[in-house]
Amino acid sequence: xxxxxxxxxxxxxxxxxxxxxxxxxxxxxxxxxxxxxxxxxxxxxxxxxxxxxxxxxxxxxxxxxxxxxxxxxxxxxxxxxxxxxxxxxxxxxxxxxxxxxxxxxxxxxxxxxxxxxxxxxxxxxxxxxxxxxxxxxxxxxxxxxxxxxxxxxxxxxxxxxxxxxxxxxxxxxxxxxxxxxxxxxxxxxxxxxxxxxxxxxxxxxxxxxxxxxxxxxxxxxxxxxxxxxxxxxxxxxxxxxxxxxxxxxxxxxxxxxxxxxxxxxxxxxxxxxxxxxxxxxxxxxxxxxxxxxxxxxxxxxxxxxxxxxxxxxxxxxxxxxxxxxxxxxxxxxxxxxxxxxxxxxxxxxxxxxxxxxxxxxxxxxxxxxxxxxxxxxxxxxxxxxxxxxxx
Numbered sequence: 001x002x003x004x005x006x007x008x009x010x011x012x013x014x015x016x017x018x019x020x021x022x023x024x025x026x027x028x029x030x031x032x033x034x035x036x037x038x039x040x041x042x043x044x045x046x047x048x049x050x051x052x053x054x055x056x057x058x059x060x061x062x063x064x065x066x067x068x069x070x071x072x073x074x075x076x077x078x079x080x081x082x083x084x085x086x087x088x089x090x091x092x093x094x095x096x097x098x099x100x101x102x103x104x105x106x107x108x109x110x111x112x113x114x115x116x117x118x119x120x121x122x123x124x125x126x127x128x129x130x131x132x133x134x135x136x137x138x139x140x141x142x143x144x145x146x147x148x149x150x151x152x153x154x155x156x157x158x159x160x161x162x163x164x165x166x167x168x169x170x171x172x173x174x175x176x177x178x179x180x181x182x183x184x185x186x187x188x189x190x191x192x193x194x195x196x197x198x199x200x201x202x203x204x205x206x207x208x209x210x211x212x213x214x215x216x217x218x219x220x221x222x223x224x225x226x227x228x229x230x231x232x233x234x235x236x237x238x239x240x241x242x243x244x245x246x247x248x249x250x251x252x253x254x255x256x257x258x259x260x261x262x263x264x265x266x267x268x269x270x271x272x273x274x275x276x277x278x279x280x281x282x283x284x285x286x287x288x289x290x291x292x293x294x295x296x297x298x299x300x301x302x303x304x305x306x307x308x309x310x311x312x313x314x315x316x317x318x319x320x321x322x323x324x325x326x327x328x329x330x331x332x333x334x335x336x337x338x339x340x341x342x343x344x345x346x347x348x349x350x351x352x353x354x355x356x357x358x359x360x361x362x363x364x365x366x367x368x369x370x371x372x373x374x375x376x377x378x379x380x381x382x383x384x385x386x387x388x389x390x391x
Contacts, residue, residue, distance in 0.1 A: 016040035019355050024307040025260040026282050028294050031301045034350060041344055041352035045323050049357060049389040052376065053086040056384030061108035061314065061366055066116050068371040070386070072378065073123060075105030081146060082386060094140065094148035098125045099133050102165025110172040110180065112211070121149060122180060124170040131161035135168045135184045137213065155213030158202035162187045171242040171314065175208060179216045181232065181251060182207045183239035186275065196235055196275050199227035204275060206239060206253065206267055208232040220270030235273040235299065241315035247328055254315045254332055257281040258289065260307030264330070265300065266348060274299040280307055304350045310337030314366030314378070322373035322391055333364035333377060340364055340377050357387060
């Protein structure tokens, strides 16, 4: 590994002042102590971080292959395989057309739990349609020579389509029962924003579908008239982070706020997470959002929020023991924040926050615990990188 960045060797894992020192955009008060600007912490273990791979083109998502390699998406509609030495494969083709304008393109990726037997890959992307664009999910088989996706088919489209190139979501994560959680965004328009509260629209939602794109039995709105049966939770703005807690099995989520109000939530089936009725941010103009309220009965509070924003994208829980003090902590890739966030979690509560790789000045798009127990951090833009954090 080249370009190693040494970390301090005598740093103690003690509480410090909060890592955020800039003033907030809004003067909202948190709903409970520790909901924002928790005390900082510092990793005690001496670790090393450095560039593992580079040369990616607007990378967006990544996932582990069973043999320890990493499969990465690029917004223009190709995938790459990154070897265990950091070498990039040629682009993998055969993926249906994506709309890569704005925030769109080929987005997240997940491999089938039975990949060693069936070579199936699932991905989310922005799909062109007659009424605009939509977040969609597709699947296909990785060819034996790993050069292309075979028999690609779209299994799900989040309706309604909308004329926008922003706020598609979207992450994919397995539910532990062979089904996929899929996140969507509100499509970033005053016209589409209210759809996050509507159960007949798949915008601003966490969805749960089968590998054929059907609603999962047991979904909370399966038999409710006028509701989409694939909806699992609603009231979200733009969810780009999903992860399963390695101990509790709970689904955790991170979503981007507007001017302030980035959130981390624990997702429970059928719950309403408030957007755009309640929020800890402001419009980009500085005006309040709606009535400018942060709490309302029947709407969930975030476990944690940021103001000003750090723009969280991909998230992961660290379940390994290479760096044992990180076990069960939540890591988030920050775009505008240009760092990796470590949140120390105890009993579903954030008790400490740390910033990693701040000195790199990179927009981080995704973060992944590798098969080897190291932590991998993906950057976006031209000549995208993967950093490896390990002992």
